[in-house]
Amino acid sequence: MAKKHTIDTIKAAKNSEKLVMITAYDALFAKLFSPLVDMILVGDSLNMIFAAKPDTLSASMEQMLYHTQAVCAGAPESFTIFDMPYGSYTNKKDALKNAIRVYQESYADAVKLEGGKEKCHIVSHLTKNGIAVMGHIGLLPQHVRGAGGYKVANNKDKLIEDAKALEDAGVFAIILEGVKADIAKDITASVEVPVIGIGAGKDVDGQVLVWSDMLGFFEDFKPKFVKRYLNGAKLVKEAVAAYAQEVKNGRFPTKDYSY
Numbered sequence: 001m002a003k004k005h006t007i008d009t010i011k012a013a014k015n016s017e018k019l020v021m022i023t024a025y026d027a028l029f030a031k032l033f034s035p036l037v038d039m040i041l042v043g044d045s046l047n048m049i050f051a052a053k054p055d056t057l058s059a060s061m062e063q064m065l066y067h068t069q070a071v072c073a074g075a076p077e078s079f080t081i082f083d084m085p086y087g088s089y090t091n092k093k094d095a096l097k098n099a100i101r102v103y104q105e106s107y108a109d110a111v112k113l114e115g116g117k118e119k120c121h122i123v124s125h126l127t128k129n130g131i132a133v134m135g136h137i138g139l140l141p142q143h144v145r146g147a148g149g150y151k152v153a154n155n156k157d158k159l160i161e162d163a164k165a166l167e168d169a170g171v172f173a174i175i176l177e178g179v180k181a182d183i184a185k186d187i188t189a190s191v192e193v194p195v196i197g198i199g200a201g202k203d204v205d206g207q208v209l210v211w212s213d214m215l216g217f218f219e220d221f222k223p224k225f226v227k228r229y230l231n232g233a234k235l236v237k238e239a240v241a242a243y244a245q246e247v248k249n250g251r252f253p254t255k256d257y258s259y
């Protein structure tokens, strides 16, 4: 990706090229991913992956800001999206206050928040104040406890209504999570902003995956939509085992590694 995206180039990608998005939570990986993807999401999924919590609900603004500062430091050339944590956008006033913190305390380019029609008054309040907002509909991880689990969403008419309402409220793109592929196709066709899928099949405008899922580091989590492009956990375990063995048997360090 030669030049950093803007909301205009992201919108223009619809119907011309697929958009590639990946999560990152730290500078090291963000720097590796940056030249290879269109957008980086600092997902509240970091609460589960980085902090080993059972869900995303306890992620805080402070934690999200800390990780976003790290990601932006590692990937200044990437369009970076801050995932608004649970409870940070329950009303217009709090949402704007917290979104302004994102722009003032990090270099994130946009924020993302979960919800459709019922969140549009908040989305338009943010966009009217100069904040770029990405929507997120379908399976909403922040609703996991209230909903009693992660469930694929199949209410096509409601999802199309949500997508259109978000577009009217001013989002520049929409995440569509956990939706049957044929329904996702119709939702994607119903709006002019790009729809980025996760577990939503191929007929969307782009894809997002959690980095540690697609690189095979998050071994305990293997839902249907995750493709493993690397067996990260296996490679790391082999390397650390080799190091441990060489320390134990005195083969490391040799003269080459000694002063």
Ligand SMILES: Nc1nc(=O)c2c([nH]1)NC[C@@H]1CN(c3ccc(C(=O)N[C@@H](CCC(=O)O)C(=O)O)cc3)CN21
Binding pocket: 044, 045, 048, 049, 056, 139, 141, 150, 151, 152, 178, 210, 213, 218, 221, 222, 223, 224, 225
């Ligand atoms: N590591 C990780 N990857 C993610 O993609 C992710 C997170 N964490 N945390 C936040 C949310 C939670 N997500 C999830 C979590 C579980 C399922 C899941 O169990 N899916 C079932 C389908 C259930 C159904 O058929 O209704 C599956 O078996 O695929 C899906 C998305 C996606 N997000």
Ligand SMILES: CC(C)C(=O)C(=O)O
Binding pocket: 023, 041, 042, 043, 044, 045, 046, 083, 175, 177, 198, 208, 210
């Ligand atoms: C799964 C993606 C879209 C997300 O919201 C996250 O990583 O938190």
Ligand SMILES: [Mg+2]
Binding pocket: 043, 044, 045, 056, 083, 141
């Ligand atoms: Mg999230």
